[in-house]
Amino acid sequence: MRLPSGEPRAEEHARATIAAAVAAGVTVFDTARAYGAAEAGLGDSERRLAGALRSCGAERRARIVTKGGMTRAGGGWVPDGRAKAIRGDCEASLEALGGLPIDTWLLHSPDPRTPWTTSVRALARVAAEGLARRVGLSNVNRRQLDEALELAPVSAVQVALSLVDHRALRGGVIERCAELGIAVIAHSPLGGPRRAGALAGARSGPLAEVAGAHGVTPAEVALAWVLGLAPGVIAIPGARRPETARSAARAARLSLGGDERARLGGAYGAARPAPAGPAAKADSAEPADSAEPAERAGRAETAGGDGVVLVMGIPGAGKTRLARDYVARGFARLNRDERGGSLRDIAGALGEALSCGERRIVLDNTYLTRAARSYVIDAAGRHAVSVECVWLNTPLPQAQVNLVSRLLDQFGAFPGPEELRALARRAEGVLAQMRTVRELEPPAADEGFTRIEVVPFVRRPPPERARGGVFVAAAALRRAGWERVVAGAEPADPHLVFDWSPDGSPDLLDADVTTLAGAVSGTVARALCPHGGGPPRCWCRPPLPGLVLAFARDRGLVPAASTLIGTGPAHRTLATALGARYASV
Numbered sequence: 001m002r003l004p005s006g007e008p009r010a011e012e013h014a015r016a017t018i019a020a021a022v023a024a025g026v027t028v029f030d031t032a033r034a035y036g037a038a039e040a041g042l043g044d045s046e047r048r049l050a051g052a053l054r055s056c057g058a059e060r061r062a063r064i065v066t067k068g069g070m071t072r073a074g075g076g077w078v079p080d081g082r083a084k085a086i087r088g089d090c091e092a093s094l095e096a097l098g099g100l101p102i103d104t105w106l107l108h109s110p111d112p113r114t115p116w117t118t119s120v121r122a123l124a125r126v127a128a129e130g131l132a133r134r135v136g137l138s139n140v141n142r143r144q145l146d147e148a149l150e151l152a153p154v155s156a157v158q159v160a161l162s163l164v165d166h167r168a169l170r171g172g173v174i175e176r177c178a179e180l181g182i183a184v185i186a187h188s189p190l191g192g193p194r195r196a197g198a199l200a201g202a203r204s205g206p207l208a209e210v211a212g213a214h215g216v217t218p219a220e221v222a223l224a225w226v227l228g229l230a231p232g233v234i235a236i237p238g239a240r241r242p243e244t245a246r247s248a249a250r251a252a253r254l255s256l257g258g259d260e261r262a263r264l265g266g267a268y269g270a271a272r273p274a275p276a277g278p279a280a281k282a283d284s285a286e287p288a289d290s291a292e293p294a295e296r297a298g299r300a301e302t303a304g305g306d307g308v309v310l311v312m313g314i315p316g317a318g319k320t321r322l323a324r325d326y327v328a329r330g331f332a333r334l335n336r337d338e339r340g341g342s343l344r345d346i347a348g349a350l351g352e353a354l355s356c357g358e359r360r361i362v363l364d365n366t367y368l369t370r371a372a373r374s375y376v377i378d379a380a381g382r383h384a385v386s387v388e389c390v391w392l393n394t395p396l397p398q399a400q401v402n403l404v405s406r407l408l409d410q411f412g413a414f415p416g417p418e419e420l421r422a423l424a425r426r427a428e429g430v431l432a433q434m435r436t437v438r439e440l441e442p443p444a445a446d447e448g449f450t451r452i453e454v455v456p457f458v459r460r461p462p463p464e465r466a467r468g469g470v471f472v473a474a475a476a477l478r479r480a481g482w483e484r485v486v487a488g489a490e491p492a493d494p495h496l497v498f499d500w501s502p503d504g505s506p507d508l509l510d511a512d513v514t515t516l517a518g519a520v521s522g523t524v525a526r527a528l529c530p531h532g533g534g535p536p537r538c539w540c541r542p543p544l545p546g547l548v549l550a551f552a553r554d555r556g557l558v559p560a561a562s563t564l565i566g567t568g569p570a571h572r573t574l575a576t577a578l579g580a581r582y583a584s585v
Contacts, residue, residue, distance in 0.1 A: 022056050127152065468557055486520065563583060
C-alpha cells in the first residue's frame with residue numbers, strides 16, 4: 001500500500017523492495033485495487049507488483065492477495081459492497097495483474113449501504129467461478145465473520161493486529177479463525193504509520209529488553225509476537241525499503257518464549273486474565289422502555305450481592321435510567337459521558353475502584369463490541385469479581401425517539417446540524433446511531449460474563465385522557481381521498497403539516513396548511529426539514545422524529561395518543577416508533 005510512488009526513482013525503489021523480500025523468502029504479497037498513486041487510478045499497485053515480481057523471476061511462486069469493494073472517490077476510502085462492484089473489481093484486478101493468478105481475493109471492508117449478505121454472496125460467487133483460488137474478508141468483526149461463514153468459503157481474514165491494536169484478538173476474531181483453520185492476515189502489525197515509529201524505535205521497556213536479549217530489533221520482536229498468536233497468522237508490515245523487507249523476513253524466524261510473550265502482552269494490554277465466576281447463561285427479561293424500564297428478572301439477586309453490572313445498548317436505548325435504578329440501590333456508577341475519556345479509560349477507573357474495595361459498580365455505556373466489553377471483564381477478573389451483562393435490545397427507531405426527546409429536554413429547542421456536530425464531539429451517539437447498530441455484536445457466553453440478560457423494548461401505552469395531536473405528511477394532502485382519512489382523526493386536535501425539502505423554506509407548506517385548515521377545527525402548524533440527504537446530519541428528516549417531537553413538546557401532546565397520516569413506509573415507520581396510530585392515504 002505504501003510503496004513509494006510519484007517521487008524520483010520510485011519505481012526502482014519499489015522493485016528493489018519486492019526483490020529483497022523475495023530473496024529473503026517472502027512468498028505472500030498483499031495489495032488491493034484501491035492502492036497506489038491517486039493520479040494513476042485504481043489498480044496501480046497491482047500493476048506495479050506484477051511487474052516487480054516478473055522482473056525478479058518470482059511470478060510463479062508468489063502468492064498474491066488482493067482486495068476489492070473499495071473506491072477512492074475524492075481521494076477518500078468509500079466501501080462499495082454491491083454485487084456488481086465486487087465482481088467488477090475482481091475482474092479488473094486480474095486484468096491489472098496481467099495474467100498472474102489471484103491466490104486470495106478479499107472483500108476490502110463491509111459497506112454500510114449494502115446488506116452484508118448481498119456482499120458475501122457475491123464474494124462466494126467469485127470463488128465458485130474460479131476468479132480467485134480462495135476468498136476472504138477484511139476489516140470485519142466476529143459477528144460479521146460468523147454471518148459470512150454461513151454463506152461463503154472464507155479462507156482468510158485480514159484485520160489490524162499488533163501489540164498496540166488487539167481489538168481483533170479481544171473481539172474473538174483470532175480465536176474463531178484458529179478454531180476453523182482460517183488464515184489471519186495481520187495488517188498494520190507494527191501499529192500503523194502513526195505508531196510504528198514508537199514500536200520500532202523503542203529504547204527502553206519490555207520490547208527493547210526482549211530485543212536486546214535476542215540481538216534483534218524491537219520491530220522484529222513486535223512482528224514475532226503477532227506471528228506467534230496462532231499458527232495461521234501472516235503479517236504484512238508494508239515495507240517501503242529493501243532493509244525493512246529483510247528485517248520482516250527475519251522476524252518470521254524469531255521464536256519468543258512463553259514468558260516473553262506474556263510480558264509483552266501484559267505491557268501493552270493484550271494479555272487477558274481468566275474471567276471470574278461460572279460461564280454465562282442468557283436470560284430474557286420483561287420488556288422495558290427508556291421512560292421507565294420494567295422490573296428485570298433477577299434484579300433483587302444482583303442488587304443484594306457484590307458484582308459489576310455492564311449495561312449495554314445503542315444510544316437512546318434507556319441505559320441511563322436503568323443505571324440510576326442501580327445507583328439508588330447502592331451501586332457506584334461509571335459513565336463515559338460524565339467522566340470523559342475512552343471506554344478503556346472507564347475500565348481503568350473500574351480497576352481503581354475495585355482496588356479501593358468497591359464491589360458494587362454499574363457501567364452504562366454503549367459497549368457495542370466484544371473488544372470494548374473485554375476491558376471491563378479483564379478489570380473485574382483481576383479482582384476476582386463477576387460481571388453481569390444487561391443488554392437493552394432497543395430497536396433503532398425507538399432509540400431515535402428517545403434520543404431526540406432527550407435533546408429537546410436538554411436544549412428546549414431542536415439543535416441544528418452545526419450544533420449537533422459540535423455536540424457529537426462531546427456526547428456519544430448523537431449523530432451515530434445507525435453506525436452503532438451496524439457495529440453491534442450481541443453479548444455471548446464465551447466472553448466471560450457470569451450472566452447475560454436481554455431486555456426487549458416495548459413502549460408503554462399512553463395514560464388515559466392523554467392529549468394527542470394529528471401529524472400530517474404534506475404528501476398526503478396532495479393525494480385523492482385525503483379528506484376522508486383526515487376526517488377519521490380528531491378534527492379539534494392540534495395539527496402539524498410536515499415535509500422534507502433540501503434547502504427549502506417552511507413557506508413551501510403554506511398552501512398545504514391552508515388546505516388542511518379548511519377541513520379541521522383545530523390549529524394547524526407547519527414544519528419542514530431543509531437539510532440535505534446523505535449521511536445523518538439532523539434529526540428532523542422523516543422518518544426521523546425531530547419535527548413531530550418538537551411540535552408535540554411545544555404543545556404538551558403525547559405522541560402515542562396521536563394520529564400520523566402519511567403515504568408510505570417512511571411515514572409508517574415514524575408512526576410505529578412514536579407509538580401513534582397510522583392512517584394511510
